[in-house]
Amino acid sequence: MNTGTIENLEERKEEKHPKRDRRSARMPGGKSGGGPNGGGNNGNDGDHGDKGGREKSLWENKYAEPENNLNLGKSRVLMWFLLLIVLMTFGGLISAYVVLATNAALEWRPFELPFQVWISTALILLSSVTYDAGKRAFKADRAESAHKWFLTTTALGGMFVSSQILTWLALVDRGLYMSGNPYAGFFYILTGVHAVHVIGGMFALGYVVLKTRQRTGPGEGRAKLVTDVTSIGWYWHTMDLLWLVLLFLLGFWK
Numbered sequence: 001m002n003t004g005t006i007e008n009l010e011e012r013k014e015e016k017h018p019k020r021d022r023r024s025a026r027m028p029g030g031k032s033g034g035g036p037n038g039g040g041n042n043g044n045d046g047d048h049g050d051k052g053g054r055e056k057s058l059w060e061n062k063y064a065e066p067e068n069n070l071n072l073g074k075s076r077v078l079m080w081f082l083l084l085i086v087l088m089t090f091g092g093l094i095s096a097y098v099v100l101a102t103n104a105a106l107e108w109r110p111f112e113l114p115f116q117v118w119i120s121t122a123l124i125l126l127s128s129v130t131y132d133a134g135k136r137a138f139k140a141d142r143a144e145s146a147h148k149w150f151l152t153t154t155a156l157g158g159m160f161v162s163s164q165i166l167t168w169l170a171l172v173d174r175g176l177y178m179s180g181n182p183y184a185g186f187f188y189i190l191t192g193v194h195a196v197h198v199i200g201g202m203f204a205l206g207y208v209v210l211k212t213r214q215r216t217g218p219g220e221g222r223a224k225l226v227t228d229v230t231s232i233g234w235y236w237h238t239m240d241l242l243w244l245v246l247l248f249l250l251g252f253w254k
Contacts, residue, residue, distance in 0.1 A: 075224070075227050075231060079231035079235065083234065083235065083238055086197060086235075086238065090190075093193065094190075094246075097190065100182050101183075101253060101254065107182060108181075109181050111174070111183070111184070113250065113251050116164075116166045116167040117251070119163045120164055120167065121244075121247060123156050124156070124157075124239070124240050125240065127153050128237055130152045130156060131150070131153045131233055131237075133149045134147075134150040134152075134153060135229055135230070135233055137149055138225075138229055143213075147209060150205060150208050150209045150212055151209050154205040154206060154209060157198055157201065160198060161199060161202075168192075171187070171188075190246050191250075194239070194242060197239055201236050204232045204235065205232065207232075208228065208229055208232060211225050212225075
């Protein structure tokens, strides 16, 4: 009597929970509910395992993507913050230059710009063109071409700074110093501060040159590098535009 009662109870439990049994039969890992020892369709074990792996991968990517996007967004925000500081710095210097230039002070004595200034202008404009070429090549997965373009941009930046040094030496040969002539002082300050920022951009370019040489594959690393290339491009083009503004002021607003 007791044995029959236990069997009846087990049959009632199986009738009461048929869905749970079917779910257990479809569990990944190869165990199906076809027999007491889990000996179901063993040929589908690999399919269930692959499906479970794919589901796990999709799960991880789904919840990792917002964090990656947040990191990339932080990188852009930091670059915009840096550019804001740069623009505020030059804005203050340019404002002081304009005030003194319009006061018609007797000690304000402008002079003709050395020809090295025009060489500097050509170099920095060309560097913006080569940087854009490198960025397009990188986004098109032409890593070798991008590496060469970014390396060329870095070299042009170095040539620009060298031409600035030659400009200062030419002014010294003329006997033009910072003291005694506010215009000469602003020339040295504005071009010097700009050269320092260009050197900072060259360090960032060196990072891009090294990374493109390593040929980062698809994934989070490449997404970060694309963001870095874009952000550094904003900085470099800003240096280009600032130089054109300084050239206009020093050459035509005297």
